[in-house]
Amino acid sequence: MTSKDATLKTATVLAFERKLDPSDALFFSGDWEQRADPNAWSAIGLREKSVRGTISNRLKTKDQDPAKLDAAIENPNLQTVDVAALPADADTLKVSFTLRVLGGTGTPSACNNAAYQAKLVSTVQGYVDSQGFAELGRRYAHNLANGRFLWRNRMGAEQIEVHIQHLVQGRAATSWTFSSLDLPLRTFEVPATMQADVQAVADLITEGLAGTKHLLLQVTAYARVGAGQEVYPSQELILDKGNSKKSKTLYDVQGIAGMHSQKLGNALRTIDTWHPDVAELGPIAVEPYGSVTTLGKACRKPTDKLDFYNLLDGWLLKDKTPPLEQQHFVMATLIRGGVFGDAGKD
Structure with missing residues (x-):
């Protein structure tokens, strides 16, 4: 270790841009047999519904008196909610978005310490030279192919098909089709019949992360859930409700039901099987503290020295190279992006 490394400090300003950049996803309805016809799909809109619920929350001890309970139940729980559903003559949900993969992993978008940035860039380059992004690319590709990004819309679907196109100058240069229910959610094992296609997508993502190829993917999923069935766009978090009486507000893009890009990103980076609770939880989204x-749980507690900050500081400041699987985690966190500077405040 040189004296320069010995006095190296974490930059107080340190930020990274995300390298997996999905658009919002839009929801459409149609018939399963017409998947190949792009003109056979109609946008799904939102509508309001007013429902009369009952009192079902856990009661405080003082409210458990039978007379008080009867009085409470006499006042119905009236709610207005947003809903999105397939029409009665359509049995399939179509979810469509684009995914941009950017190079430059490990190069901060903001850093106020030149020596720290130089060490960081050289450390990341050492990882790339020895490992590349092959393992991470394979896992990201798996999460595209298995339709994890559908979230609740994936549950109970009879059939799911994901189409991935590599767009070059606005046109599909290559395309792949995956039967998503044949791919597991808890592991990254791929059936032999699908290995070549998943690996082809993984190779593209790997090249995109390495910065050797501009990569834009068009991802379209078809989920056969049943005619008239409810579908599940993102739900908005309304911090200031004002005069709104609506108890659930769903997300739309110019009148079309949609899913937040952040929610798609969370599904794509659900690749962390290197945390201590993997036997119980399976893969979790890559986050600095897991x-x-x-569940209200952090799987990578600082006390276990497996959180992002302990691993990164050990790698850069103390020259303690983490085990290979934790190196993958650190790189995946840099791909995730975020603000990681040491503000120097206790």
Whole structure:
């Protein structure tokens, strides 16, 4: 270790742009047998529905008196919600978005410490020279092919087909079709019949991350869920409801039901099988502390020295090279992007 490395400090300003850049996804309806006809699909809009619910929440001890409960139940739980559904003559949901893959992983978009940036770039280059992005590219491709990005729309679907096109100057240079239900969600094992196609997409993503090829993918998923069935766009988080009485607001893009790009990105980066709770949880989204918000749990606690910051600081500042699987995690976090500077505040 040189004296320069010994005094190296984490930059107080350190930010990275995301390298997997999906658009919002749009929802359309149609018939399963007409998947090949791009003109056979109609946009799915949102509509409001008012429902009369019952009191079903857990009661406080003081409210468990039978008389009080009867009085509460006499007042119905009235709600207005947004819903999105297939029409009665359409049995298939079509979800469409584009994905841009950018090079320059490990090069910060903002960094106020030249020595730290030089060490960071050389460390990332060392990883690229020895490993490339092959493992990460394979996992991202798997999550495209298995339709994980459909979230709740994937559950209960009879058939799911994902079409991926490599767009060059606006036209499809190559295309692949995947039967998504044949690909697992908890592992990254691929059936022999699909290995070549998944690997082809993975190779493209790997080249895109390495910056050797401009990569834009068109991803279209078809989920056969049943005529008239409800579908599930993203739900908006309304911080200031004002006078709104609506209890659920769904996301739309110019009147078409849609899914946030952030939600798509979360599904694509659900590749972390290197955390301590993998036997219980399977892959989780790549996050600095392994956050799983639905469980209120951090799988990569700083006390275990497996969080992003401990691994990165050990690698750059102390020359402690992490195990290979944790190197994959650090690189996947840099691909995720974020603000990682050390503000120097306790």
